[in-house]
Amino acid sequence: AQTVTQSQPEMSVQEAETVTLSCTYDTSESNYYLFWYKQPPSRQMILVIRQEAYKQQNATENRFSVNFQKAAKSFSLKISDSQLGDTAMYFCAYSYDKVIFGPGTSLSVIP
Amino acid sequence: NAGVTQTPKFRILKIGQSMTLQCTQDMNHNYMYWYRQDPGMGLKLIYYSVGAGITDKGEVPNGYNVSRSTTEDFPLRLELAAPSQTSVYFCASSRQGTYNEQFFGPGTRLTVL
Numbered sequence: 001a002q003t004v005t006q007s008q009p010e011m012s013v014q015e016a017e018t019v020t021l022s023c024t025y026d027t028s029e030s031n032y033y034l035f036w037y038k039q040p041p042s043r044q045m046i047l048v049i050r051q052e053a054y055k056q057q058n059a060t061e062n063r064f065s066v067n068f069q070k071a072a073k074s075f076s077l078k079i080s081d082s083q084l085g086d087t088a089m090y091f092c093a094y095s096y097d098k099v100i101f102g103p104g105t106s107l108s109v110i111p
Numbered sequence: 112n113a114g115v116t117q118t119p120k121f122r123i124l125k126i127g128q129s130m131t132l133q134c135t136q137d138m139n140h141n142y143m144y145w146y147r148q149d150p151g152m153g154l155k156l157i158y159y160s161v162g163a164g165i166t167d168k169g170e171v172p173n174g175y176n177v178s179r180s181t182t183e184d185f186p187l188r189l190e191l192a193a194p195s196q197t198s199v200y201f202c203a204s205s206r207q208g209t210y211n212e213q214f215f216g217p218g219t220r221l222t223v224l
Binding site: 004009032033035043044045046047050052091095096097098099100101102103104 | 144146151152153154155156159169199201203209210212213215217218
């Protein structure tokens with residue numbers, strides 16, 4: 001069965017600094033999709049970034065980028081120039097036939 | 112576009128009562144999902160639908176039922192509410208395939224006492 005693990009329940013970062021959130025997953029499939037979703041205190045889930053497993057190039061969206069290591073089944077999220085609005089829960093998700101979410105990492109950006 | 116809307120936002124139920132959580136999307140998405148999020152946890156898939164008239168179980172379907180008579184609506188029914196069903200419930204939708212971005216509703220906070 002596919003599983004998604006996020007080993008950092010809580011993290012904090014100073015405003016304007018860089019932080020990396022970790023995610024590992026388990027699958028026997030070769031073509032799948034990975035996501036990072038953000039859930040701020042408002043509770044609204046928002047897609048941050050998406051990676052297709054057949055693409056070797058790491059996805060980037062403005063200040064957000066990923067380090068996708070397919071062989072290691074690792075999918076970390078890097079947030080550069082952290083802003084106060086980045087304070088949120090971050091969920092890693094894996095998708096093949098269904099979407100499996102990890103338990104989340106609570107990120108606090110400190111002024 | 113309103114996106115994905117859910118009603119109610121909050122509800123308190125007594126043990127054994129039943130209720131329906133409503134979910135509507137106006138993006139003409141074929142795929143719709145119901146998740147529950149327990150405190151400090153990730154989302155668990157309850158049921159999903161790949162189109163009108165087609166539904167399937169997710170990870171935690173026990174105690175719930177769904178129907179999908181139209182593309183827009185995907186209600187979740189709780190029969191005989193139990194304290195273990197206290198959670199926040201999210202409805203989501205996506206274009207064809209789970210490989211697409213999911214758009215989430217604002218959630219329904221349900222407490223069963």
